[in-house]
Amino acid sequence: MRDRWLKYVLILPAALLVMGTTIWPLGVSLVTSFRDWRLTRSLTPGPFIGVEHYLIALTDDPDFANAAKVTAIFTLVDVAVTVVSALGLALLLRRAGVLHSVTRAVLILPFAVSPALVGISFRFMFNAEMGVFTWMAGAIIPWLKGFVWLADPVAALLVLMFSDAWRWVPYMTLVVLGGLAALPKEPEEAARIDGATEWQVLRDVTIPALLPVLAVVAILKTVFALKMFDQVVTLTGGGPGQSTVTLAHLVFSIAFRWYDMGYASAVAWILTALLVFLAVWYMKLILRKPGGH
Amino acid sequence: MADVALLNVTKRWGGFVAVRDQSLAIRDGEFMVLLGPSGCGKTTTMRMIAGLEEPTSGDILIGGQRVNDLPPRDRDIAMVFQSYGLYPHMTVGDNIGYPLKLRGIKGAERDAQIKAAAAKVELGDLLHRKPRELSGGQRQRVALARAIVRRPTVFLMDEPLSNLDAKLRVSTRAEIKHLQHELGVTTVYVTHDQIEAMTLAHRVAVMNQGEIRQLDTPEVIYDRPADLFVAGFIGSPPMNLVTGHHGDGVFTAPGGFRFTTRVGHHAGPAVLGVRPEDVTVAPAGGGDLDASIYAVELTGDAVLVTVMAGEARLIAKADRAWRAEIGSTVALRLDATRLHLFDAATTRRLNPEAPR
Amino acid sequence: MADVALLNVTKRWGGFVAVRDQSLAIRDGEFMVLLGPSGCGKTTTMRMIAGLEEPTSGDILIGGQRVNDLPPRDRDIAMVFQSYGLYPHMTVGDNIGYPLKLRGIKGAERDAQIKAAAAKVELGDLLHRKPRELSGGQRQRVALARAIVRRPTVFLMDEPLSNLDAKLRVSTRAEIKHLQHELGVTTVYVTHDQIEAMTLAHRVAVMNQGEIRQLDTPEVIYDRPADLFVAGFIGSPPMNLVTGHHGDGVFTAPGGFRFTTRVGHHAGPAVLGVRPEDVTVAPAGGGDLDASIYAVELTGDAVLVTVMAGEARLIAKADRAWRAEIGSTVALRLDATRLHLFDAATTRRLNPEAPR
Amino acid sequence: SVTATPGLRPGKPFAGTELKVLCVVASQFRAHEARLAAFTEQTGITAKYTFVPFASMREALTAEMVGGGGDYDLAIAMDQWVASLNNLFDPIDDIVRTKGIPLDRWPEAHLRQGRVNNRLLGLPSRGHVQLLFYRKDLFEKHNLTPPATWEALVETGRAIQEKEPGISGVSVPYGRGNGQNLMVWYNFLWGRGAQLFDAQGQPAFNSAAGLQSVQDYVDLLRRHRIAPAGSLSFAEQDSVNFMGQGNAAMLPVWWWVRSTLVNPQSSRLTEAQLGFAPMPSYAGRPRTTFTNTWVWGISRRSRRKEAAAELLTWIANPALEKEVLLDPRESDVVAVMQPNLVDDQVNARFGGMHRFAAEGLARTESITFGPEWPQIAEALETAMSEAASGSRTVPDAFNAAAAQVRRIVRRG
Amino acid sequence: MDRNAQARRRRMLWRGVESALLLLVLFLILFPILWMALTAFKRPVDLFDLTVFFTPTLDNFRTIFAHPWNIGQTFLNSLVVAGLTVLVSIPASTLAAYAFSRFEMPFKGALFFTILATQFIPAVVVVLPFYLLFRDLGLLDTHLALVVVNLAIVTPFAVWMLKGFLDAVPTESEEAAMVDGATRLRVIIDIVVPMVWPGVVVTAVFCFILTWNEFLFALILTRDDAVTLPVGITRFRTERGDLWELIAAAGILISIPMFFLSSVIQRHFVRGMTGGAVK
């Protein structure tokens, strides 16, 4: 009623910011995906070739198939690990305590380190011969001694996930803590009295109330996991073999190493379609009416 | 079924003492009502019994066992929160059924118990609503139903009826009384409603500023308040208190107050108390003292007459048909068998015997 | 200062109708109390007046102007929320002072007004606390203080005293009454406390299921309830209702009920109502009909006697000294001038005159 | 400082022009920048160098190529990118001719990296050859000589590992990253008489000889175990560090690494400990080297091409290169011009390294980097990484790579 | 007594487990950073030594501030760009998130979703159009260009995060403020923002850091004047490999504002911000 216009006015600045600065380049890249445009040949976009790029990607490109697989695995595991660890850690840190507040204070630090730098540092620390992590892992678990982390397809992916989790989990913990701080405490107390164990309180009361925030964590992490790029370049270089080449990395290679702008745009839009699909699914969670009084 | 005891329990927040060195033994199966002014520590006391708040010092015993370190779920209590504490994302039915679910009661049996509890508080139609779609009173009833749906050893109820209308309140009160009696569950109940306290309680603990001022049956509390605080607090409208002097078994105060008491030992400033219903208004000259009418208030079943007798302002409860002009003079008759005398210095009661 | 009117207002949530085609004119300066069972639509009505809820249909007028499209801030109202709605991050003082701040009142003047409002609800010591450090009653008083700190044209109060103890409730009630009288602010007030309704209201609107069933002064509502719902809802303990038959100016029912009425036109099933305080218990044989004692309840200032007369269960209010064995037989005397007769089919009142 | 550069236009016709130069970070070019005053003195032209780190150089060139409004007049590019960046540069054949710059100044192995479709797009300015660095102290101690063949390298490596526990025979990279795990292997490939591509430009590296060369290369690690286990994930830099930490006896790598290896800041080795030799080969085969060349080109969109040609001429002067080589404050060995490679003073300063380089350059095979090269290189390095880690057999990995390369070539 | 003692023991045990877990977390979080810090004081030759005993040097810090790295200017650029971006995007996002959280409107879901969907496309694909645009506008290598692209990047995330936080808080207090006479804007500023303050802080920090770390656009859109830290750091990745000791020194430098931020954050994460507001 009286807010009939107001709500749009409130949205306007953000919408302008976003639309004005992204819709246009997105459109450009969509058009590009239907054209043959290789910088090695021409600086201007070439002729329209229909959906050929999409067909190639989906039917005749082992690189794409591989990258799609790697990205899917990476995203699934990474998101699950992030959400679960961030929630767990936030719950641990909710209480007052010296150790708690010290930990809370350092949570922001890993996120502050730029992903590229994280990749470089982890590469440095996982260096097979001279890395401190390699050494520690060997010292704690003897049969890991001499294990070349970045040369094993599975281990390399794990290290990549670990480096990403190292950066994101603490930050997401802060997000969840922010959500927790806004929850009324009575429902949890009521559940405790009703006989719930801490685990049941968590499952039945806290998590449902936190769902909007957890959904945000999940979707943000999904977006960033699907766009995983910097650490691939600096940590694994995509190797060993192609075991850590993600879609974003592939898109980058196609565009900026192989100069096939049209094809890169097509692959990017496939990635986008994938994300949109996932996001629509998540959205059902998020756009549900907020809980509360 | 268990007795509950507080031993020298203190609860502090920073420098502020919410509950001060309080001891209280609640017998097995007893219905104990906590009564006291807002902020006196009733909720805090309950929360400590429930295990939601840790006492700063002192012990809490349930069934003879010290439970200070036991988490709430191991204390086998059910509680109605003053602020409801509903589960916002669950329907009414799921809210009520949650304690059952936790106990592994499933399917048809759970549904039946939920329905029964909901019916007791007249919520039957709303089982599928979410709390945010309920009115204040409905939310409160959900909280109540959630507590009574199971059979704990202790009930804690924090103003469980405060948002209900008179009619529902009477029927729910009866329901609670019946339930408590039937199950014999030890119950601690906070209310600010005198009638509720009177009709429900085996014993009432009157608190003030974190301390229990009197602990006794409702009748004794009402008829023989132990000090000025309890006297003034219990009863609505409250007891009339007249400050004066006592000596040689006689209380005197300006405005024509002169009453013989059966108290011999006290001499000095004193306060005389008399409840409005023990003051009768009679035509001028026909009573113990004369007074002028200050205000007349209709309360439905009675008329409250406020009069000035000297400097003292008194309230009398008259028949609902009673009417008089403001400013006219009437006589007051005080029921001599129901007078209360307090030491003005210590605030303690002076006449020991029950008024009746 | 303004009058408030609802014209054919309906509020629906999905298929559920919370307020049904309701019209209500509140006069300028009037103290209107909304009374009704839990969930009948009182809060919803208030929220529509405040502009927090949009009527599904119908108009809301303040000062003669249609305000349907006006945001709350332009309606110049103050409201006490049933669920408080405090500002959790502000101290008590800042909570109370917020409306003043919005009006540009600054510094010493604001502080003074905050202090004055806080003092009225006895919160003076707590100005620096945060809401989470307050007891339930204290929170409610903050909500109240925040509403009375300014001089709006309309007060909306949703059970503002429900969490206060009797003593504080009486003094705050007096404060509200005084304030409303002094400022002449149109006030809509929800309560479930009969006494509050009686003592405060100029007029009372009794609601049920989203509809107003009777709108009149407290006395008329109490003494001449317009239908069976109002009769049963107002009064605590509620009016005794006996189902029987009426014809030729005589009401009869099993158990010895036989009363002449001054109603000539009705023949058929009817319900006779009589309030507990209009029923006197006398030694057996000394009254209108005999009954056996079923229960005796002490409420402090009176004793409630429940008796069975034939199939009918009646409650009588006896003197607080009254005692009797359960099961013994007594006689009941019903005050013939205070009988209420209702058509059992339409539930409307049959005897038009005021009982007194 | 070099005062007279032949070929510069007399009379300072472009005085006052300010050139913009897009340059990769390298001490050699810092040294050039430091000497710009001399250039300005001779031409009146000033130049502003923008240094871009190696890691982002390619993107900078790309951005310049696609969107450049002639922001830069002169830019440097690595050989492997030149073909794909051909749209960035203008041919300079005419300039070279009018300036009278003799093209035999550069070894053909470097010079051809500036040519695309027979047109010269850039002049080499920075170029690398491979050498086999070895631990002189250890070799002397155990009476070993630097291996001339791969077989000897294996023997020598074994011998060292036996006698010096904790030291690996050779440090080579097998990890992915900019094709670095291929660069030593090319010498194996050529040594086996195989080629990357056949005359039609189709993959030839999966011929029997080609596959054998891969097998030989990965066997350093997998069979002979003279490379450290960690080299599976090594990039080039890691293998250099490994050597620098004193953990390996031999290191086949770019010559410029010398300055890193003898720099006490970054290495535990001293000049006395570090020996070098030409890259080994198979018995009876020429000792080749893979090359890496950076070429300067003139931006197609430049509005100051003639002035840029002046600067190009100045940079192409061997005297400038020599001056930097001999500057005691510099330690970069890098030289691409024939006169300097065989210069006595230069060789004296760097222990004869440049002569070895000249010899290798004269004999070496070449790879023509087409526009699709970056993608092809990625397929190859993936295959190498897989073959080395054993996740696929050598034939599997390289046949798959061949199929992929055919696909790439087919798309064109 | 027995059960009580048992419960106490269990609690002590849990406290122990909790402390152990926290120590592990602390270690995991801090170790790479500490290792980086150590590295920043190492000479390159000590880089690969696992010992913590070495001769520390401040040379690395001296080097990064000197020509040619000039990390000081880079640092300032990052600060300006990230600061401006947060200053613009957080208010705008808060308003939008509030509208999305509290009002019904047609196509709300689609609109809300579109805002985030813009971020699904990998930046590599849109960077060229941006490059051309800014070139035409003459904005290459300026702070403004970076602020604009970063706004486009962070605003959608900010809107999403803030809406999540807003959805989790009850609305009664807002209603009270409206009745008290506050405009929507005042309600947002006075009531809503303080109630979700932890969320706002987290979001602002998120945007700040996202901008702070943004690499690709900074790489393509800047060269000299507006170069930000991540690009500045890649300058240590030379043809000769990574100058890890310089990277570490710069990394430590980058973390200093974060230490500052973390102390800001710490203050806002006490439990129960909204406690006691409503029944």
Ligand SMILES: Nc1ncnc2c1ncn2[C@@H]1O[C@H](COP(=O)(O)OP(=O)(O)OP(=O)(O)O)[C@@H](O)[C@H]1O
């Ligand atoms: N958001 C909602 N969605 C659906 N139904 C609602 C919603 N809010 C209130 N109701 C229903 O509307 C009816 C009227 O609610 P309202 O809050 O006005 O009751 P009330 O008279 O104030 O009751 P109480 O005395 O218990 O506070 C109730 O039955 C309630 O369940």
Ligand SMILES: Nc1ncnc2c1ncn2[C@@H]1O[C@H](COP(=O)(O)OP(=O)(O)OP(=O)(O)O)[C@@H](O)[C@H]1O
């Ligand atoms: N977290 C807290 N920090 C500081 N003081 C508190 C806190 N919680 C409660 N208090 C104070 O402790 C006192 C007792 O509070 P409690 O909630 O027990 O009162 P109560 O008797 O239940 O009152 P009411 O009838 O108003 O609910 C009050 O004065 C209250 O302000």
Ligand SMILES: [Mg+2]
């Ligand atoms: Mg309380």
Ligand SMILES: [Mg+2]
């Ligand atoms: Mg209500």
